[in-house]
Amino acid sequence: MSRGPDLFGSYVPGTSFLHRAPLWAKALGILAVTVAVAAAPSWPVPAALSALLLVSGSAAGVGAREWWRGLAPALPVLVLLALYHVLTAGAAQAADVVLTIVVFLVLTRVLMHTTPLPELLDGVVWLCSPVRLIGADPERIGLAVSLMLRSIPFIVGAVGELRDAVRARGLRPNPVVLVTPAVIATVAYAQRTGEALAARGFD
């Protein structure tokens, strides 16, 4: 099974200031970016933040190829959104919407590149600890988040392999025809993952 598109990136060991920054500081940074984007009157703020994050990420070792791998799968959606907003609300609004999404795509990649997943998992578990009051288990929520990060690229990769299998038989891949085998592959993957987790005592 191929890895599929590298949507979120993964941790690469390093010694940059972002690698060394504690998780709480990164969480505060994310909060600050979110507030800035939400409060921003128009596109220059997300544009500036995108540039700042690109520079910070590059300083932490995110290479041009890695940026491209993260942004390329989102391009069709970004183009469609841009066209829609240009036609309905004007170019400034389109730039604002698209750049806001780019900010969070870049932010996710920088976070994933500089933070080991177990550390992230610890953070999510800590953040979710109040759910204990209603009888839920924060460890499960943390595990679900890490499984989601692992599973989305896997499933997108599985769809790509189905498409290749159809092409290899000389047929034209029809998205409608691919839906059923893709759903079956996804369910099978979920079952295998569940079984593997159960075998390891995470049930």
Add this chain to the structure above:
Amino acid sequence: MPSSPGAAALVCSGVTVTAPSGSGELTLLRDLDVSVSERRAVVVGLNGSGKSTFLRLFNGLVRPSAGTVTVHGTDVARDVRAARRRVGFVFTDPLSQLVMPTPVEDVELSLRGAGVPRGRRRGAALEVLERVGIAHRAEHSIYDLSGGERQLAAFAAVLAVEPDVLVLDEPTTLLDLRNRGRLMELLEGLPQQLLISTHDLGLAATAPRVLVLHGGELVADGPPRQVVTAYQGWCEHGFPQEVRP
């Protein structure tokens, strides 16, 4: 037949496993009575013979429709958590087993589940990866590892929590000859009790006891020389139960 039920044994008593199939039921294992107390035992059989179902009983991944399964005295149905702490399960396809992006993170997940404090997890995980010989690939994406390295990573994730028993479902199926050799060498040095299913008769020949499953029934059980030879003959000329009236 070397069956001696005891505290350090994997025991199936009167085990039948069925699964729904269309409008009826499919019998995957039929009235199985077996006790494995040897340090190493191997299960062979054709595809669909019930090998994986048999192995999964000991980790509680499959529940018997009838009969009981015990692992070193623990009834799996009554205390599946305790059984899973005792039994580490290694799947055929390591990609099904590895749920984190890198080997070190996956081993850390196992240690987290075992309650190892946060500060000690990374060091302990790297130590286990060193033991299985892939510490140099600890922080690579699991997709960038070779099939053999993935298998070893999955193996490390199970070994990290030091189970008493290791159950391995066709561990050499996806390996090349070199990695097969590495895995066999590794298995040889382990203190755990091993129960392995395989199509690899070379691997079967190294165990003191070989069980043959066919059509969900145990059709042979004994030392490898006789059993493997009989199995090869049955593969060519038909199994005993197939010639029954």
